[in-house]
Amino acid sequence: MPNQLGYCGPDSAGELLAHLEDSSISQRMIRELMKFEAAFPYIRLIAASTGKEPFEYEVPEAYWIGNPLLDTVKTNEFYEFSHSTITKRERASVKKLFQLAGQRVVPHHSFHVISTFLPYISKDGPDLQNESTGKILQQVENCRISWGKVIEVRKRELVVERVPLEISERRFSVSSPRPSIVKYDPLVKPFDVVKPGDNVSLHWGFACEILTRGQLENLIRYTLLDIRTVNDMLARLKR
Amino acid sequence: MCITRVGKVVSVDSNKVEIEFFDGKRMKNVDASMVHASKGAMVEVFGNLALSVLTRKEAKRREAAWKSITSAAKGR
Numbered sequence: 108m109p110n111q112l113g114y115c116g117p118d119s120a121g122e123l124l125a126h127l128e129d130s131s132i133s134q135r136m137i138r139e140l141m142k143f144e145a146a147f148p149y150i151r152l153i154a155a156s157t158g159k160e161p162f163e164y165e166v167p168e169a170y171w172i173g174n175p176l177l178d179t180v181k182t183n184e185f186y187e188f189s190h191s192t193i194t195k196r197e198r199a200s201v202k203k204l205f206q207l208a209g210q211r212v213v214p215h216h217s218f219h220v221i222s223t224f225l226p227y228i229s230k231d232g233p234d235l236q237n238e239s240t241g242k243i244l245q246q247v248e249n250c251r252i253s254w255g256k257v258i259e260v261r262k263r264e265l266v267v268e269r270v271p272l273e274i275s276e277r278r279f280s281v282s283s284p285r286p287s288i289v290k291y292d293p294l295v296k297p298f299d300v301v302k303p304g305d306n307v308s309l310h311w312g313f314a315c316e317i318l319t320r321g322q323l324e325n326l327i328r329y330t331l332l333d334i335r336t337v338n339d340m341l342a343r344l345k346r
Numbered sequence: 347m348c349i350t351r352v353g354k355v356v357s358v359d360s361n362k363v364e365i366e367f368f369d370g371k372r373m374k375n376v377d378a379s380m381v382h383a384s385k386g387a388m389v390e391v392f393g394n395l396a397l398s399v400l401t402r403k404e405a406k407r408r409e410a411a412w413k414s415i416t417s418a419a420k421g422r
Binding site: 144220223224238242 | 348349350377379392394395397
C-alpha cells in the first residue's frame with residue numbers, strides 16, 4: 108500500500124488504497140502521487156527524457172519495475188537532473204557518484220535503494236558488524252522491488268518463492284530462492300484472481316502487482332544491472 | 347520507496363527511538379541499534395533504521411538538500 112509505513116510520501120495511504128481497490132482515478136489522487144518525494148522526481152526525469160507524460164503507464168513502470176524506457180534516459184540527463192535538484196554543497200557527492208557509476212547507471216528504483224547504502228558497504232565505510240550488515244540488507248530487501256513466484260494463496264497472504272540478495276565481502280549478490288510470506292489486498296485487481304504460479308512484485312512485504320512474463324524479465328534484468336553498477340562502484344571505491 | 351531523511355531523536359526506549367523530522371512529522375520505533383543515539387541527537391534514517399548520528403552542521407546541510415529535493419518533486 109502506498110506509504111502505509113510513512114517512509115515516503117503524503118499521509119493519504121488509505122485514500123490511495125481506496126482508489127486502487129475500486130480502480131478509479133482522480134485529480135486529487137494524481138496530486139497526492141506527486142507528493143512522493145523520492146519517486147516523483149525520478150518519474151519526472153524519465154518522462155521529460157522520453158517525451159512522455161509522468162503518469163503514462165510506461166513511465167512509472169520504468170522506474171518501479173524497469174522497462175526499455177530506462178535505456179533511453181541518457182546518463183548525462185540523469186546526472187544533470189540529480190545535480191540541478193540539490194544544493195551546491197551536495198553537488199560534489201553527486202559528481203563522484205556518477206563518476207564511479209560510469210555509463211551504466213539508470214534511474215531505476217532498485218538502483219536508488221541499493222546505492223543509498225554505498226557509504227556503509229564500501230571499504231572506507233564504518234566497520235559494520237554482521238548484525239548491522241544484516242539490518243542494512245533488510246532495508247534493501249524490503250525497499251527494493253523484488254519478485255516472487257506464488258506457491259500458495261491464503262486469505263490476505265501469499266506464500267511466494269522469492270530471490271533474496273546477499274552482502275558478502277562488501278558486494279551485493281543474488282542468492283537462491285526461498286519461501287517468504289507476504290501480504291496482499293484481494294480487493295485490488297487482479298489480485299482477486301491471483302493463483303499459484305503467478306509472479307508478483309514485492310515491496311515492504313506487500314505484493315504490489317501480478318507481473319507479466321515481460322515485466323518479470325525486465326525486473327530481473329534491471330535489478331541485475333543495478334547490482335552490477337553498485338558493485339562496480341564499490342570496487343572503484345576500494346582502489 | 348524510501349528516501350534517507352534527517353531528524354531529531356525526541357525519545358529513547360532501549361534501541362528504539364522516536365524521530366521528529368524537519369517537516370514536523372514523527373516516526374516511532376526506529377531501530378537505533380547501529381548508532382546508539384541519545385535524546386536530542388540528529389540522525390539519518392532510512393526506512394525504520396537509523397544509519398548514523400550527524401553533527402548539527404551536517405544535519406542543517408542535509409535539511410537544505412531535503413528541501414531542494416522536495417521542491418524539485420513539486421516542480422518548483
